[in-house]
Structure formats: C-alpha cells, structure tokens
Amino acid sequence: MTARTTAPDKRALIFDMDGTIVDNMAFHTQSWITFFERRGRAIDADEFFRTTAGRQGKEIIRSHMGEHLEDDEVALLNHEKEAVYRELYAPHLKAVDGFEDLIADARSQGIALAVGTAAPPANVEFTLDGLDLRRHFETVVGATDVPRGKPHPDVFLEAAKRCGAEPAHCIVFEDAPLGVEAARRAGMRVVVITTTLPREAFAEFDNVIAIVDDFSSLSLETLFA
Numbered sequence: 001m002t003a004r005t006t007a008p009d010k011r012a013l014i015f016d017m018d019g020t021i022v023d024n025m026a027f028h029t030q031s032w033i034t035f036f037e038r039r040g041r042a043i044d045a046d047e048f049f050r051t052t053a054g055r056q057g058k059e060i061i062r063s064h065m066g067e068h069l070e071d072d073e074v075a076l077l078n079h080e081k082e083a084v085y086r087e088l089y090a091p092h093l094k095a096v097d098g099f100e101d102l103i104a105d106a107r108s109q110g111i112a113l114a115v116g117t118a119a120p121p122a123n124v125e126f127t128l129d130g131l132d133l134r135r136h137f138e139t140v141v142g143a144t145d146v147p148r149g150k151p152h153p154d155v156f157l158e159a160a161k162r163c164g165a166e167p168a169h170c171i172v173f174e175d176a177p178l179g180v181e182a183a184r185r186a187g188m189r190v191v192v193i194t195t196t197l198p199r200e201a202f203a204e205f206d207n208v209i210a211i212v213d214d215f216s217s218l219s220l221e222t223l224f225a
C-alpha cells in the first residue's frame with residue numbers, strides 16, 4: 001500500500017480489531033491461559049489483559065518467556081497460541097452491535113475507514129474475511145506492518161498515513177488501556193467500547209471523547225463536532 005499525502009480536511013475512523021470490532025478478548029485471554037498452562041504456568045486473567053491487550057503476540061511471548069528467544073521459535077509459539085484462540089472463538093464470531101451501520105454511515109459521508117490491530121495476518125483474515133468486512137476498509141494495519149505494538153503509536157500513525165488523514169482528524173475506537181495510550185501518543189481522540197473493561201478503567205485518559213457499550217448509540221455528527 002502506498003502512503004498518501006494528507007489532505008487537510010480528510011477524516012478517518014480507525015478501529016482496533018480484537019475487543020472492538022468483535023467482542024473476543026475473553027477468548028484471547030483463555031487461549032493465553034491454555035498456552036501457559038501447557039507449560040506449567042498460571043497467569044492472572046485480569047492483570048494479563050491489562051498489561052498485554054494491544055501488544056503483538058511476539059512481544060507478549062518474549063516478555064513472558066524470555067527476550068533471548070529466536071524469531072522462529074517465537075513465531076511457532078505465537079502460531080500455537082493463535083490457533084487455540086481461533087478454535088475457541090470461531091463458533092462465536094460476530095461484529096459488535098451497531099458496527100456495520102456506523103461504518104455504512106461513515107462511508108456514505110466520505111470518511112476513510114481503517115483497522116489498526118496487533119493481530120497477525122491469520123487472525124485478521126479469520127475475523128475480517130470471516131465477517132466479510134475487509135471490503136469496507138481503505139486499509140488494514142496489523143502486526144506485520146509495524147515494528148511495535150500498542151502502547152506505541154505506530155499502528156495508528158501508519159493507518160492515518162495510509163488514509164491520508166492528519167492525526168487530529170482521526171478517531172480511534174478501542175477497548176484496551178494500552179490501545180487508548182497508543183492513540184494518545186499518536187495525537188488521536190478515542191471512543192472506548194466497554195466490551196472488556198468498565199468505564200472507570202479509562203478515567204485517567206484525556207483523549208477519550210466517549211465511552212459506550214457498543215456502536216449503536218454513536219452519531220458521526222457528534223463525534224466530529
């Protein structure tokens with residue numbers, strides 16, 4: 001995908017995928033629990049979500065199993081974890097309420113749509129192609145497109161660049177604190193979806209403009225006002 005020059009008035013919505021487009025983080029957490037249990041290790045589910053959601057699988061594996069691990073080994077371990085996740089979540093695959101209406105509305109207004117996710121290509125395919133959503137997006141930025149996961153801003157800055165929109169004209173949709181922090185570092189406002197954590201978990205962020213249970217109550221006019 002070639003980068004575009006930004007247009008001063010171009011607006012974009014950038015969606016996190018896991019936990020935002022789909023309500024699947026409990027299945028990610030369960031797959032990590034299974035993955036670590038196989039290695040005789042117990043993890044605390046809440047703490048694990050808070051400190052890892054939005055980071056790339058390879059970063060999570062290195063920080064829990066050793067920074068010294070070779071790339072091939074990390075890739076194999078991550079493949080194992082993501083295969084467990086997809087098997088667990090497949091019967092439940094579904095977009096969060098109101099998502100398809102919101103993006104249809106945005107498209108009709110010429111607002112660019114992007115995905116900014118820590119997920120690897122196999123999970124992007126599983127979710128976006130599984131729900132036939134990819135065609136709606138101008139671009140999808142995933143784990144293999146940027147060096148660092150959230151809370152680094154890379155994924156959102158790359159998505160904005162590909163959409164040709166300035167960060168100040170982008171609105172990010174997120175469910176995880178590390179994702180909200182990534183958007184803050186990118187200079188972007190955020191709508192939080194409370195699929196996984198309650199609204200109180202986001203109290204410290206000054207870039208959050210709305211906190212909602214799903215997309216059905218959102219209006220683009222209000223968000224960009």
Ligand SMILES: O=P(O)(O)OC[C@H]1O[C@@H](O)[C@H](O)[C@@H](O)[C@@H]1O
Nearest residue numbers: 017018052053054057117118119
């Ligand atoms: O950036 P997103 O779409 O929320 O993706 C986050 C998730 O990406 C997955 O690939 C990881 O295995 C998860 O543990 C992680 O939390």
